[in-house]
Amino acid sequence: MKAENRRILIIDDERPILMTLEALLERRGYQVDTAPTASQGLKLLKSKSPALVLLDLQLPDAEGLEMLDRIKTELPEMQVIILTAHDSLHNAIESIKRGAYHFISKPYAPEELLSLIEKALEKQFLLRETEELREKTERLEKRLEIAEARPVPIFKSKPMQEIEELINAMAPSDANVLIVGESGVGKEIIANVIHARSRRAGKEMVKLNCAAFPQTMIEGELFGYVKGAFTGAMNDFPGMIAAANGSTLFLDEISDMPADLQTRFLRVLQEREYRPLGSTQTMKADFRVIASSNRPIAQALSENRLRSDLYYRLNTFQVEVPPLRERKQDIPPLIAMFLKQFSQQLGKPEPDIAPDAFQKLLDYAWPGNVRELQNAIEYAVVLAQQGVIGGKELPTEVQLRKFSEQAKRGAPPRTGVQSLDEVERDTILRALAECHGNKKKAAELLGIQRPTLYNKMKRYAIEI
Amino acid sequence: MAGAAPQNRNNSLSVPWSDTVRFIRQLSHDLRNHLNAIELQATYINELEENPNLRSEIKRLREMISRLTSTLQKLSRSLGDVKPNVIAYRVCDFVDDLRKKIAQEFPDTSSEIVWNVQPNEGVLDVDPQILQHAFIELFANAFQHDRGAGELIVTARIDKNQFIFTLDEPKTRFELSTENWGREPLRRIGHGHYGVGLNRVRVIMEVHGGEMHARYDSKTARLITMLMLPLSRQGG
Numbered sequence: 049m050k051a052e053n054r055r056i057l058i059i060d061d062e063r064p065i066l067m068t069l070e071a072l073l074e075r076r077g078y079q080v081d082t083a084p085t086a087s088q089g090l091k092l093l094k095s096k097s098p099a100l101v102l103l104d105l106q107l108p109d110a111e112g113l114e115m116l117d118r119i120k121t122e123l124p125e126m127q128v129i130i131l132t133a134h135d136s137l138h139n140a141i142e143s144i145k146r147g148a149y150h151f152i153s154k155p156y157a158p159e160e161l162l163s164l165i166e167k168a169l170e171k172q173f174l175l176r177e178t179e180e181l182r183e184k185t186e187r188l189e190k191r192l193e194i195a196e197a198r199p200v201p202i203f204k205s206k207p208m209q210e211i212e213e214l215i216n217a218m219a220p221s222d223a224n225v226l227i228v229g230e231s232g233v234g235k236e237i238i239a240n241v242i243h244a245r246s247r248r249a250g251k252e253m254v255k256l257n258c259a260a261f262p263q264t265m266i267e268g269e270l271f272g273y274v275k276g277a278f279t280g281a282m283n284d285f286p287g288m289i290a291a292a293n294g295s296t297l298f299l300d301e302i303s304d305m306p307a308d309l310q311t312r313f314l315r316v317l318q319e320r321e322y323r324p325l326g327s328t329q330t331m332k333a334d335f336r337v338i339a340s341s342n343r344p345i346a347q348a349l350s351e352n353r354l355r356s357d358l359y360y361r362l363n364t365f366q367v368e369v370p371p372l373r374e375r376k377q378d379i380p381p382l383i384a385m386f387l388k389q390f391s392q393q394l395g396k397p398e399p400d401i402a403p404d405a406f407q408k409l410l411d412y413a414w415p416g417n418v419r420e421l422q423n424a425i426e427y428a429v430v431l432a433q434q435g436v437i438g439g440k441e442l443p444t445e446v447q448l449r450k451f452s453e454q455a456k457r458g459a460p461p462r463t464g465v466q467s468l469d470e471v472e473r474d475t476i477l478r479a480l481a482e483c484h485g486n487k488k489k490a491a492e493l494l495g496i497q498r499p500t501l502y503n504k505m506k507r508y509a510i511e512i
Numbered sequence: 513m514a515g516a517a518p519q520n521r522n523n524s525l526s527v528p529w530s531d532t533v534r535f536i537r538q539l540s541h542d543l544r545n546h547l548n549a550i551e552l553q554a555t556y557i558n559e560l561e562e563n564p565n566l567r568s569e570i571k572r573l574r575e576m577i578s579r580l581t582s583t584l585q586k587l588s589r590s591l592g593d594v595k596p597n598v599i600a601y602r603v604c605d606f607v608d609d610l611r612k613k614i615a616q617e618f619p620d621t622s623s624e625i626v627w628n629v630q631p632n633e634g635v636l637d638v639d640p641q642i643l644q645h646a647f648i649e650l651f652a653n654a655f656q657h658d659r660g661a662g663e664l665i666v667t668a669r670i671d672k673n674q675f676i677f678t679l680d681e682p683k684t685r686f687e688l689s690t691e692n693w694g695r696e697p698l699r700r701i702g703h704g705h706y707g708v709g710l711n712r713v714r715v716i717m718e719v720h721g722g723e724m725h726a727r728y729d730s731k732t733a734r735l736i737t738m739l740m741l742p743l744s745r746q747g748g
Contacts, residue, residue: 064549072556106541133544134537136592155548155581158555
């Protein structure tokens with residue numbers, strides 16, 4: 049049994065009993081506090097947090113059963129044994145009804161009391177343990193909820209299948225990993241999978257986005273600091289490295305970490321030790337690093353945004369996540385996953401996608417990658433009418449795919465002769481794409497009135 | 513055994529019974545607290561002491577404390593407030609349980625009891641523990657005071673929505689009136705006997721809505737005590 053669970057408070061106005069019982073209990077290793085009155089007992093109850101109270105029923109300043117009520121109101125889990133020379137069946141029944149662990153008549157055999165104390169403390173210990181387990185279960189359920197709500201990568205396309213094979217091979221090791229890929233491809237999601245399949249999965253992965261913190265703050269966030277280390281350090285802060293002890297540290301956008309900090313961090317990786325700011329104490333570091341970058345590595349190295357020595361240290365395994373346009377096979381399962389996720393979030397039945405809308409989703413280039421697809425499906429689920437997502441429910445960029453892409457690339461060279469109507473229709477669509485579907489701006493760009501634009505859209509069956 | 517009644521009861525200072533009870537209970541409370549301190553101290557000294565002779569003496573001391581404790585606890589309980597926790601209790605179950613309890617409490621003498629239990633299908637609203645205590649007290653009195661030769665005859669029956677329990681016992685040298693049977697605590701006091709038992713029986717019967725009467729037949733030298741309890745209106 050833990051030491052903190054062996055503190056006993058005795059509340060009894062009989063001084064000889066208090067003193068001798070205290071001595072007897074202390075000889076058996078209990079920590080004992082004594083109070084001759086109810087008011088002093090209540091103070092000690094708050095300041096000493098005992099695991100058990102031995103309470104006399106007749107106190108000079110309170111009636112014992114009322115005192116029992118007060119204890120049970122303030123500390124419902126507290127175990128109380130009633131000791132009284134005023135015994136009656138009524139008192140005994142009332143005490144138990146009001147939550148006392150046991151009732152014992154004076155004079156009692158000390159052996160009987162000691163046996164009861166052990167049982168009461170054991171009960172208290174079990175109650176506390178149950179409470180801790182309940183809290184732990186709640187925490188785990190919450191984590192599970194978060195994990196279930198968190199998007200998972202889709203490993204359907206060939207390049208993603210290869211990535212999964214690599215993850216399965218290297219995740220159980222402690223090797224450092226560098227994940228590269230365009231913005232929105234799901235680098236953090238890949239990091240989650242590596243951590244979840246590692247031996248460190250029991251503890252939550254700690255994440256630090258190097259681009260999200262001012263450069264002056266990253267050092268404190270990463271290494272921690274002691275109170276007074278700098279202006280504003282009002283309390284000790286253990287830092288991310290300490291938080292990641294026994295787990296994984298995910299450094300997002302590593303190339304945005306200041307150069308001098310990259311040097312310090314490299315030393316931590318080599319020596320597995322670090323010192324919080326303002327501290328003279330060296331701490332042990334036990335964490336795995338997964339870093340990510342959305343900049344091409346060659347560019348980051350040539351621009352000196354990423355130190356080459358740190359790069360080589362991190363690059364034990366490199367995972368290059370391809371953009372979504374290069375793995376179209378992943379689009380249908382991603383769509384299915386996001387449809388389910390957002391329907392659940394919005395409390396709507398899962399809508400179907402009309403074939404033409406589905407084709408548009410497949411054809412679009414997704415420059416914002418999986419994140420853009422996720423946003424598009426959320427948008428469509430919100431707007432979906434009567435359980436169907438049609439072309440109109442898709443974001444403008446997706447609806448006007450061809451023209452959006454042309455707008456970005458510039459108009460293609462025309463081949464052959466088009467009718468005037470065809471030219472006009474294409475021009476209107478291009479203008480709408482360039483203005484992201486904003487009709488007022490498109491009309492201005494085309495040099496026509498908005499009602500004229502509406503008429504022409506109707507004529508050419510353009511629906512946005 | 514029990515001594516004679518005080519010679520001149522009318523000249524004694526008149527003190528209400530409730531005050532007397534408060535006095536006895538407070539005295540018992542204080543003595544029990546002192547005994548508790550002595551018991552704890554004796555245990556503590558016993559733990560510190562290694563001399564086997566002294567430890568043996570401490571053990572004897574604790575045994576003496578234990579006997580005194582038992583006496584004081586009984587006295588406290590016999591004077592405590594009676595607050596019954598009433599439950600429905602079938603008469604036949606009550607009588608069965610009582611017979612077993614009496615056999616257990618008086619293993620040497622219970623064979624002298626003749627049980628004449630008539631069919632009884634009623635239900636009582638009673639606190640079984642408190643009620644059983646009253647009946648044990650009644651039998652203890654029968655066995656301890658002026659026990660005459662012959663059997664104790666118990667009759668248990670139901671009559672006019674009442675459970676009627678009769679104890680018919682032979683007595684020697686019975687010189688007391690039965691007019692206020694159980695209403696005169698402290699009437700017979702002697703070594704180890706404090707004269708509160710019958711009073712307790714009456715109080716317990718009355719809080720259950722019952723009655724207690726006694727009649728002494730000098731020709732046959734038998735005391736007949738009758739306990740009556742109303743049957744439950746719901747359960748009957």
